[in-house]
Amino acid sequence: MSVENARDAVGDYRYGFHDPENSTIRFDKGLSEQVVIDISELKNEPQWMTDVRVKAYRRFIEMPMPTWGNCDLIDQIDFEAVTYFLRSSKGTETDWDDVPEDIKNTFERLGIPEAEQKWLGGVTAQYESEAVYHSIREDLEEQGVIFLDMDSGLKQYPELVKKYFATVVPASDNKFSALNTAVWSGGSFIYVPKGIHVAMPVQAYFRINAKNMGQFERTLIIADEGSSINYVEGCTAPTYSTDSLHSAVVELIAMEGAKIRYSTIQNWSSNVYNLVTKRGVAHANATIEWVDGNIGSKLTMKYPSVLLKGEGAHAEVISVAYAGTGQHQDTGAKVYHLAPNTTSNILSKSISKDGGRSSYRGMIQVTPKAHGCRSKIVCDAIILDGESQSDTYPTMEIGNASADLEHEASVSKVSNDQLFYLMSRGHSEEEAMGLIVNGFFEPFTRELPMEYAVELNRLLELEMEGSIG
Amino acid sequence: MMQYPKIAIPLRSVHLWRYTPWKRIHPTKVEEMPAADIIKISAGNDSKMEDSDEIARSFIHSISKVCKSITLNDELLELDLRCSGHICAGEILLKSSGNSTIIIRISGDAGWTGIRLIGEVTGTLSVAVINDLSGDGHLLRCEDWSVGRDSTLEFATLSTGGFLNKSDIRVTLTHNGADVRGGIASNGHGSRHDDHHFEIQHSVGHTNSLLVMHAACDGSSHSVGTGILTICEGANGSDAGQVFRNLLLSEKARAEAIPELEVLADDVKAAHGAASAPIDVNQLHYLESRGLSFSEASSLIVEGFLMDAFRHVKNQEVLTTLRTRLLVHLECLING
Numbered sequence: 118m119s120v121e122n123a124r125d126a127v128g129d130y131r132y133g134f135h136d137p138e139n140s141t142i143r144f145d146k147g148l149s150e151q152v153v154i155d156i157s158e159l160k161n162e163p164q165w166m167t168d169v170r171v172k173a174y175r176r177f178i179e180m181p182m183p184t185w186g187n188c189d190l191i192d193q194i195d196f197e198a199v200t201y202f203l204r205s206s207k208g209t210e211t212d213w214d215d216v217p218e219d220i221k222n223t224f225e226r227l228g229i230p231e232a233e234q235k236w237l238g239g240v241t242a243q244y245e246s247e248a249v250y251h252s253i254r255e256d257l258e259e260q261g262v263i264f265l266d267m268d269s270g271l272k273q274y275p276e277l278v279k280k281y282f283a284t285v286v287p288a289s290d291n292k293f294s295a296l297n298t299a300v301w302s303g304g305s306f307i308y309v310p311k312g313i314h315v316a317m318p319v320q321a322y323f324r325i326n327a328k329n330m331g332q333f334e335r336t337l338i339i340a341d342e343g344s345s346i347n348y349v350e351g352c353t354a355p356t357y358s359t360d361s362l363h364s365a366v367v368e369l370i371a372m373e374g375a376k377i378r379y380s381t382i383q384n385w386s387s388n389v390y391n392l393v394t395k396r397g398v399a400h401a402n403a404t405i406e407w408v409d410g411n412i413g414s415k416l417t418m419k420y421p422s423v424l425l426k427g428e429g430a431h432a433e434v435i436s437v438a439y440a441g442t443g444q445h446q447d448t449g450a451k452v453y454h455l456a457p458n459t460t461s462n463i464l465s466k467s468i469s470k471d472g473g474r475s476s477y478r479g480m481i482q483v484t485p486k487a488h489g490c491r492s493k494i495v496c497d498a499i500i501l502d503g504e505s506q507s508d509t510y511p512t513m514e515i516g517n518a519s520a521d522l523e524h525e526a527s528v529s530k531v532s533n534d535q536l537f538y539l540m541s542r543g544h545s546e547e548e549a550m551g552l553i554v555n556g557f558f559e560p561f562t563r564e565l566p567m568e569y570a571v572e573l574n575r576l577l578e579l580e581m582e583g584s585i586g
Numbered sequence: 587m588m589q590y591p592k593i594a595i596p597l598r599s600v601h602l603w604r605y606t607p608w609k610r611i612h613p614t615k616v617e618e619m620p621a622a623d624i625i626k627i628s629a630g631n632d633s634k635m636e637d638s639d640e641i642a643r644s645f646i647h648s649i650s651k652v653c654k655s656i657t658l659n660d661e662l663l664e665l666d667l668r669c670s671g672h673i674c675a676g677e678i679l680l681k682s683s684g685n686s687t688i689i690i691r692i693s694g695d696a697g698w699t700g701i702r703l704i705g706e707v708t709g710t711l712s713v714a715v716i717n718d719l720s721g722d723g724h725l726l727r728c729e730d731w732s733v734g735r736d737s738t739l740e741f742a743t744l745s746t747g748g749f750l751n752k753s754d755i756r757v758t759l760t761h762n763g764a765d766v767r768g769g770i771a772s773n774g775h776g777s778r779h780d781d782h783h784f785e786i787q788h789s790v791g792h793t794n795s796l797l798v799m800h801a802a803c804d805g806s807s808h809s810v811g812t813g814i815l816t817i818c819e820g821a822n823g824s825d826a827g828q829v830f831r832n833l834l835l836s837e838k839a840r841a842e843a844i845p846e847l848e849v850l851a852d853d854v855k856a857a858h859g860a861a862s863a864p865i866d867v868n869q870l871h872y873l874e875s876r877g878l879s880f881s882e883a884s885s886l887i888v889e890g891f892l893m894d895a896f897r898h899v900k901n902q903e904v905l906t907t908l909r910t911r912l913l914v915h916l917e918c919l920i921n922g
Contacts, residue, residue, distance in 0.1 A: 518834035
């Protein structure tokens with residue numbers, strides 16, 4: 118596809134439009150213990166959850182800002198200028214026709230209903246703080262698969278939520294996980310029963326529409342023994358001159374022999390701080406895969422992690438990042454080998470352009486009892502101009518002599534030989550560059566469902582426009 | 587310039603201090619300025635060195651009573667640093683031109699040793715540093731090298747002595763055509779802790795750097811290798827590489843590797859790699875089937891692995907010295 122066609126298809130940050138705000142409930146800006154209690158009361162939550170929130174809020178106040186990533190940018194976050202709860206719809210609908218017209222139009226422009234009909238097993242659409250639409254295929258429901266927005270999950274399965282909530286990412290993990298635990302709203306709750314394989318991906322779509330909005334969804338996925346699920350999430354927001362904050366927490370629990378794949382295409386507008394904590398626990402012979410694409414946002418700090426807790430567990434992290442003007446993509450992966458014969462693969466690819474900065478920050482830890490572990494990390498980066506920056510900060514802590522670890526990273530520019538070869542076949546320099554970049558990201562796109570892969574390629578082609586000369 | 591002890595204690599979130607924090611390597615309490623004996627430096631003229639804003643350098647400068655200036659011009663120098671007493675410290679200013687070689691041997695039974703070295707290289711300089719301190723000594727070693735136009739620094743360290751070691755080595759490639767090739771071999775045994783930190787900065791374009799660190803860890807030893815490779819804005823045409831490899835020989839041995847890259851220029855080649863693995867059982871089996879005992883076979887593999895860290899060092903004098911010293915060390919380990 119040519120760049121012109123890509124522009125026709127995608128437009129200038131295609132998702133930068135916004136609708137007029139028609140909120141049913143909107144909290145005043147700012148955060149206090151009362152705001153936290155009010156959110157909980159509004160949702161009619163059990164007392165234990167209110168207590169968890171309040172405790173987390175107190176931790177949030179005490180905890181310092183992270184000292185890694187982009188300290189200059191995160192220090193600019195004004196927590197008092199953020200709206201912590203905004204309800205746009207009276208409830209979560211199961212039929213698109215019942216969703217308020219303006220919100221429905223938004224999701225139609227994003228192509229969600231069409232995608233649901235064609236290739237998804239279930240959809241959650243979150244608008245501001247809460248899910249406005251939710252559905253799951255009947256056959257999956259009959260098999261006992263639970264796929265709900267997190268608020269409904271807490272209402273309908275309080276014991277299950279209580280058992281697993283914040284067990285993988287505790288509130289005390291970092292300042293932003295404490296914030297999320299205090300003010301979380303929305304997100305997905307999934308439980309896949311023993312031996313059930315959910316063949317079609319389920320999708321969640323997160324949209325911030327209002328100015329200075331904070332979105333704090335909480336996702337909890339539990340795949341019981343021998344089951345599998347493929348979860349896909351996408352994120353967009355309008356472009357405003359003021360900043361919004363997205364601080365999610367995702368917890369995955371893969372029981373013995375289970376498999377969870379969690380794919381993200383993050384395409385927030387360039388005024389969104391994206392500070393997300395994602396972590397999974399893999400029990401014996403389980404697999405957790407993070408497929409993570411970061412195209413948008415002002416600052417992303419996200420390091421999908423896996424705790425390999427059971428023997429034979431496996432982790433796979435494939436991530437790509439694109440950092441353009443004014444963007445810093447501080448991404449990476451963390452894998453903790455806590456049990457024998459666990460394995461992990463990490464592949465990270467990034468492109469920096471027009472003054473953007475991409476950083477890989479990773480951790481591989483092998484504990485003394487984890488015999489026979491294997492891990493491989495590959496980080497490749499391309500810098501397209503002299504104003505951009507690319508960094509790699511890997512950490513390897515090896516506490517067991519039998520561990521076999523490899524790490525390799527390279528930073529370079531696009532090879533002149535490759536450009537020349539493609540141009541000698543009739544491509545313009547820009548097209549050739551686009552092809553090379555798409556090829557560079559190919560190990561990532563081939564892991565995505567087809568529609569996502571096509572969309573990602575279009576986005577990248579658009580972002581790459583004007584990268585020559 | 588702020589002087590020790592006014593400099594703030596560095597946080598452990600900084601990689602340089604993550605595994606060997608300042609409190610651990612400081613010989614007494616961090617707020618104290620202990621009296622230090624002098625290191626006996628076998629060559630050089632009395633001189634003075636400026637203080638530094640960096641905490642370790644400033645501390646050594648503050649307690650050190652000896653500073654020697656050494657100038658090399660197309661010559662070979664074997665420099666002995668004899669360390670004795672409870673705490674000892676010393677500073678060295680080194681200027682080299684032409685095709686020179688310096689072999690520095692750090693030895694003695696001092697409880698704590700602090701060495702600060704500032705080196706300026708024009709021409710080609712081959713450096714071998716051998717840490718041969720007694721088994722219970724602590725060593726803090728800070729080096730700052732600057733490499734000038736079309737000059738080469740060949741840098742090799744064999745670290746086998748001391749109980750708690752921290753080396754902070756920084757190299758700045760200041761002019762076009764500057765080249766640094768470094769090799770570090772560390773052998774961990776007993777409860778030895780050996781922490782090497784490297785910062786290589788390509789300030790201008792068309793400069794090359796290559797750093798290889800190999801650590802073999804036995805017993806409950808702990809090896810740490812952290813590196814920051816920075817290619818500054820506009821330093822196009824730079825070629826930089828870092829490799830950290832760890833060979834873990836026992837259940838309780840530990841190794842950490844953090845090779846970092848910060849690249850602010852686009853027309854560069856920058857790569858780093860790290861690997862960690864146990865000894866290859868096939869290699870052991872091959873050697874044992876030729877009649878070697880287990881300890882002789884592992885020792886031979888360790889020797890090959892550690893000497894491979896110096897594969898980019900071309901100076902034969904340096905290589906021979908390092909090999910001889912390594913063989914003696916491994917022999918001592920086998921024979922107790």
